[in-house]
Ligand SMILES: [Zn+2]
């Protein structure tokens with residue numbers, strides 16, 4: 001089956017775009033926030049609850065799924081869509097980020113990476129061909145090229161090496177990719193060096209893939225530096241392809257990235273902070289994260305957010321959520337995850353709406369004002 | 379508001395009855411299994427998921443809720459129904475069982491019990507008046523008298539004392555009860571001694587309450603002894619009032635109790651074993667509990683139970699559930715809790731249906747055959 005992964009830009013407002021990305025499992029309206037389902041589950045949520053948050057497309061992790069349950073077991077269920085019963089679009093990352101951030105005792109050579117899996121202690125090898133084969137078996141709509149993601153801080157020489165390896169591995173990923181019903185995206189590395197970002201982007205863009213990602217950000221660098229890197233890198237990617245900023249999902253970072261033409265986002269933050277008792281509140285001008293352990297919420301009978309249409313806000317008071325958090329009840333994690341994912345989803349929808357009506361810069365001005373300009377290394 | 383707590387028996391099959399128990403939050407069709415929501419949440423389930431399992435009436439715990447968040451906070455939300463957003467009938471236990479089983483350093487006097495709360499270390503005092511006042515504030519449809527629940531084994535003298543105290547405390551509970559929109563149920567104690575069960579039942583029945591419970595069973599005694607105690611005690615309770623067997627919820631125990639005229643059940647087992655990776659399978663003749671950690675389920679793409687209409691069985695394979703259990707994902711607990719509660723609910727509905735069609739003894743014969751008759755102490 002050859003699928004169309006057309007990206008249609010319907011509205012523009014400055015560099016910001018509102019588009020529709022076609023996938024075999026339905027259209028994705030952008031800007032779009034993708035919740036993360038690392039182990040083939042967006043933690044604590046059923047697919048039904050997830051759909052009700054307004055989530056369109058979700059992410060799963062090749063690294064984790066290749067180790068447990070193994071790609072063959074997922075493939076036996078008809079791929080990730082059947083296995084986890086998510087009917088909408090799915091994206092799998094390549095495992096590159098996890099191989100470089102989670103595993104210890106790793107040896108990188110030009111052919112791939114060998115590492116010790118932290119849980120089992122087993123030696124595992126990832127190559128570009130392996131990362132693509134696993135993703136072909138998992139069957140997501142969008143799969144990612146296997147890249148080398150250097151940490152922050154890293155010296156220029158290390159990042160330069162990572163860019164060259166990412167480019168060589170990219171060619172091999174393109175070569176290894178077998179399924180025309182899956183879109184392969186390339187990942188731009190290059191750390192905080194604009195010329196390395198350019199070098200990497202140019203190498204990838206030549207392949208004319210259905211989409212491109214900005215990787216290697218949100219790996220520990222200060223927020224203003226993230227914003228600068230995105231501002232430098234986004235324009236290097238093809239105008240008529242979706243642009244995906246990996247691992248980013250705060251209101252401010254998303255708005256800043258949308259302003260320079262980014263379309264897709266993912267982040268574990270909304271579900272992770274939910275499991276620690278925190279709710280994201282979307283305000284105009286001042287966004288807040290509240291922790292329900294705080295004594296002030298014990299007798300607060302208001303919903304988390306009186307304008308939020310999520311299941312949690314339609315039904316439950318802060319007092320009840322505070323009780324669940326204090327009682328260490330799992331339902332606290334579920335109800336807060338529902339609200340936090342719904343809030344990020346709603347934020348992306350508000351961005352889209354503002355772009356469509358030409359009011360993006362005005363409505364989101366409070367996110368777009370820069371702090372002091374950081375000096376990018378060069 | 380004066381509520382009707384009428385219990386209408388619609389069908390009889392031997393001693394088994396199929397009835398309807400009227401409550402301010404709707405009718406309860408019996409036999410009925412009530413899932414337990416100790417801390418105002420049936421663990422891992424939203425009220426929407428719980429309703430979808432077919433659960434009609436749920437149980438919450440006075441002991442836990444009086445300590446966290448405190449009855450006043452629940453009352454401020456309009457009672458438990460508003461606080462936890464369960465629109466159907468709710469029953470609260472009196473705290474008696476927890477005070478006697480969970481707390482250490484307890485001192486019983488004729489007026490009440492003083493104990494050290496395990497979590498906070500605080501000294502807490504429960505009296506019949508306090509247990510009723512808390513339950514009046516929590517606002518459940520059915521509230522339970524404060525009783526003394528002796529452990530098993532206990533010598534006759536200890537159980538005799540508990541029965542006398544339970545009867546005196548019962549009078550004070552009836553006296554203290556303030557809300558006519560709540561039904562107060564008495565609890566029969568008496569351990570494994572039929573004459574003590576009779577003594578206790580006769581003392582309670584005189585008050586002509588809307589319902590009665592059999593307490594002090596499933597506290598560690600062998601299953602055949604549970605069955606004998608229930609068989610001796612159920613006929614001592616008024617024919618035209620609902621009979622509630624506390625803390626019991628296996629298929630066999632429920633069927634045995636229904637056979638002697640019991641109507642209501644509760645048990646933490648279905649949700650507790652779910653959190654440990656186990657699913658209850660309802661068979662004809664041989665019921666099974668399977669643990670999804672077992673290697674045989676890793677590639678088993680069948681649902682848990684192909685005739686179960688629950689959300690879990692409609693969507694997910696054993697292979698996916700096995701993956702979630704191995705990955706220690708919370709969604710495993712949620713999906714297994716949905717299935718297990720739905721299975722107990724469906725079992726109660728099957729009992730009701732068999733009674734209505736006069737086929738109870740035949741259809742449930744495999745549960746009703748007694749093992750070797752245990753000798754009851756006397
Ligand atoms: Zn909400």
Ligand SMILES: [Zn+2]
Pocket residue numbers: 682683686687688689690691692716717718720
């Ligand atoms: Zn089921």
